[in-house]
Amino acid sequence: MNSGPPDPETQEEKQAPPEAVAGYGTPGLRAYLEKYHGHFTDEALTAALVKAGYPADAVRDGFSYVADREASAPIRAQARRIVIGLYLVGYVVLVAGMFASGLAQRDQFLGVLPGIIGSAVLTFILGIAFLIAIDWVGRKRIGAANLSGALGVLVALPVVLWVIVTGLCVATTGIPFYWVGSLRQ
Numbered sequence: 327m328n329s330g331p332p333d334p335e336t337q338e339e340k341q342a343p344p345e346a347v348a349g350y351g352t353p354g355l356r357a358y359l360e361k362y363h364g365h366f367t368d369e370a371l372t373a374a375l376v377k378a379g380y381p382a383d384a385v386r387d388g389f390s391y392v393a394d395r396e397a398s399a400p401i402r403a404q405a406r407r408i409v410i411g412l413y414l415v416g417y418v419v420l421v422a423g424m425f426a427s428g429l430a431q432r433d434q435f436l437g438v439l440p441g442i443i444g445s446a447v448l449t450f451i452l453g454i455a456f457l458i459a460i461d462w463v464g465r466k467r468i469g470a471a472n473l474s475g476a477l478g479v480l481v482a483l484p485v486v487l488w489v490i491v492t493g494l495c496v497a498t499t500g501i502p503f504y505w506v507g508s509l510r511q
Contacts, residue, residue, distance in 0.1 A: 355380055355388045363392050391467070398468040398476055405463045405480035412485065413456045416492050420452075421445045423496075448495055455491045459484030 355375065362371055368389065375385045425441035462483045468476040 352384065352388075355384060356391050359388045359392045360395070363389075394467060394469050397473060401468065401473060401476045402463060402480065405477055405484075406460065408477075408481055409456075409459050409463055409484045412488055413452060413459070416488055417448065417452055420448055420492060420495055424448070444495075451495075452491055455487045459487055 358375065359371065372382075372385050372389075375388070376382060380388075421441070421444075424444040425438065427440070463480050466480055468479065
């Protein structure tokens with residue numbers, strides 16, 4: 327008789343995986359595999375899913391999906407960092423431009439007002455674009471065989487959104503970037 331606590335790794339290997347529920351479709355299958363993959367053998371997971379009513383082809387596709395997600399995780403993390411940096415730098419530059427432009431054209435009090443209003447509008451619009459971009463990076467399926475061009479694919483839409491939003495912001499607010507030259511002095 328063993329007097330010590332049971333080893334969790336050995337304990338998991340002996341247990342069957344939790345019962346799968348077939349009513350959740352493909353998202354439920356993927357969530358189940360993402361949660362239990364690595365804790366139980368593929369054969370045990372397959373048996374539980376087939377017993378729950380999932381077709382064997384759907385289970386194979388689910389394992390393929392999980393493998394793709396695991397293989398592309400480092401690239402997704404890098405793409406996420408690029409997108410966050412791009413949107414953060416763009417936001418700071420545009421807000422600074424709005425305040426500098428307003429102060430250069432008006433007196434001290436009224437010069438701040440366009441910067442405040444513009445910053446509020448920019449925060450809302452760039453925030454929506456940022457959420458779309460981060461969602462894209464997190465959801466876009468990248469196959470394990472196509473990892474070489476995955477970073478470009480993951481960053482393409484966020485960059486296009488950023489260019490559109492920041493370009494429209496510069497065009498509608500009339501930010502003259504002449505103040506950049508004055509920063510060097």
